[in-house]
Amino acid sequence: MNTSLNIDFLKEVCSEISTGNSEIKKNYPGDSPERQPVQTVYGGAQLFNSGTIKKIGELALRSMKAYGSDPLEFTESIGIGGDENYKKMIHAKVLNKIEKEAVEDFRIDFEDGFGIRSEEEEDKTAEFTADEVVTAVNENSLSPFIGIRIKTFSDEMMKRAVRTMDIFITRLTEKSSGKLPDNFVITLPKVTNRKQVSAMVKILKELEKKLGLAEGSLKIELMIETTQSIFDLNGKANLLPLVKEAEGRCIAVHFGVYDYTALCDITAKYQSMQHPVCDFARHMMKVILAGTGIWLSDGATNIMPVTVHKGDKLSDTQQRENRAGIYRAWKISFNDIKHSLKNGFYQGWDLHPAQIPVRYAAVYDFFLEGLAQASDRLSNFIDKAAQATLAGDIFDDAATGQGLLNYFLRAYNCGAVTEEEILKTGITESELRGKSFLKILENRK
Numbered sequence: 374m375n376t377s378l379n380i381d382f383l384k385e386v387c388s389e390i391s392t393g394n395s396e397i398k399k400n401y402p403g404d405s406p407e408r409q410p411v412q413t414v415y416g417g418a419q420l421f422n423s424g425t426i427k428k429i430g431e432l433a434l435r436s437m438k439a440y441g442s443d444p445l446e447f448t449e450s451i452g453i454g455g456d457e458n459y460k461k462m463i464h465a466k467v468l469n470k471i472e473k474e475a476v477e478d479f480r481i482d483f484e485d486g487f488g489i490r491s492e493e494e495e496d497k498t499a500e501f502t503a504d505e506v507v508t509a510v511n512e513n514s515l516s517p518f519i520g521i522r523i524k525t526f527s528d529e530m531m532k533r534a535v536r537t538m539d540i541f542i543t544r545l546t547e548k549s550s551g552k553l554p555d556n557f558v559i560t561l562p563k564v565t566n567r568k569q570v571s572a573m574v575k576i577l578k579e580l581e582k583k584l585g586l587a588e589g590s591l592k593i594e595l596m597i598e599t600t601q602s603i604f605d606l607n608g609k610a611n612l613l614p615l616v617k618e619a620e621g622r623c624i625a626v627h628f629g630v631y632d633y634t635a636l637c638d639i640t641a642k643y644q645s646m647q648h649p650v651c652d653f654a655r656h657m658m659k660v661i662l663a664g665t666g667i668w669l670s671d672g673a674t675n676i677m678p679v680t681v682h683k684g685d686k687l688s689d690t691q692q693r694e695n696r697a698g699i700y701r702a703w704k705i706s707f708n709d710i711k712h713s714l715k716n717g718f719y720q721g722w723d724l725h726p727a728q729i730p731v732r733y734a735a736v737y738d739f740f741l742e743g744l745a746q747a748s749d750r751l752s753n754f755i756d757k758a759a760q761a762t763l764a765g766d767i768f769d770d771a772a773t774g775q776g777l778l779n780y781f782l783r784a785y786n787c788g789a790v791t792e793e794e795i796l797k798t799g800i801t802e803s804e805l806r807g808k809s810f811l812k813i814l815e816n817r818k
Contacts, residue, residue: 401664406808410477417486423508430475432726478518503544520558598629630672673722678702710735774810
């Protein structure tokens with residue numbers, strides 16, 4: 374068969390294609406199979422101590438038992454469908470999760486949750502909270518993920534932000550013999566430009582050097598709360614450059630709903646998780662950072678599930694009004710969380726212990742309602758991929774396979790499904806714990 378293109382020309386063109394493909398693989402390695410928390414609880418630094426996380430769990434359980442003890446009433450009040458057995462299963466899983474691990478991630482907040490206080494008070498709080506984190510580590514009462522949120526790097530706040538971070542990390546390492554807690558992260562809020570991120574990296578490198586920490590051990594997450602974090606001064610997309618500026622230290626990007634909507638001139642009455650301007654920002658975050666391995670987290674519902682009437686001697690009417698108020702707040706929170714999940718945001722904030730039951734109910738409902746379909750799809754996908762590998766063909770859709778596997782890893786890590794339920798897909802125990810779709814294919818050659 375005659376061809377028009379010579380071999381040397383084809384080699385040159387294919388080399389160029391391979392270079393481009395390599396660049397894509399380097400910058401878009403795919404979603405991380407490591408555990409991502411489904412929730413982050415934010416709490417003011419002035420309120421934190423070694424027992425805080427345990428106390429939050431107790432309050433969440435108390436709220437669940439007070440207003441969600443009946444499985445059908447609880448699930449139906451927030452909008453979970455399905456038959457009676459399904460609703461009872463969701464309820465049981467939520468109770469079990471709260472009893473065992475109510476808080477997956479906690480952020481000691483020196484920004485909005487702490488406010489503007491005297492220099493002396495913030496210095497002392499930074500030292501005290503560092504001590505309490507070490508105590509919690511020793512008592513095994515810390516959440517699996519932990520971190521601090523410092524103030525913004527604005528001209529007015531940057532020195533205070535750096536000082537708090539310096540005091541906290543210095544004290545922490547002094548008290549822990551130079552060991553950071555597992556999954557420790559520093560949150561940089563209201564990011565507007567790349568120099569803020571590069572400065573953060575420079576500071577962290579210096580702290581690691583001074584404190585004898587391993588290079589790169591201090592991780593950060595960026596908060597997208599400003600329009601400038603979406604587009605830079607030249608009108609170009611700014612999210613990926615911000616992440617790249619972190620030099621591999623950025624593990625997550627969190628969306629701040631209420632600051633962002635305020636900067637978009639949305640009045641307080643209409644500021645909400647599901648406002649269209651928020652969906653635009655989420656879509657930008659998702660499209661730009663998809664496949665980079667950066668975790669995405671959504672914001673929090675700001676309507677708290679708290680009672681209107683206080684006291685022990687409430688009338689029947691007042692008790693009904695309290696219950697109705699809790700259910701209204703839970704329903705709003707449930708809808709917001711499901712909206713986030715459907716948009717590919719598997720993590721979000723909680724600001725009050727009574728929000729936690731709904732967080733897990735929404736997450737579990739999301740994963741379980743699609744479990745059968747996902748199980749069939751993963752099983753079929755593995756079979757087809759393995760056949761291609763056995764035939765000597767290159768299976769070039771591994772990212773899709775890893776994405777399907779990550780669905781089950783997310784569901785397993787948060788308690789939505791058990792290991793036994795995942796093994797029904799045909800994955801072995803070792804393959805599940807290996808967390809790699811490519812390794813599954815290698816094992817089945």
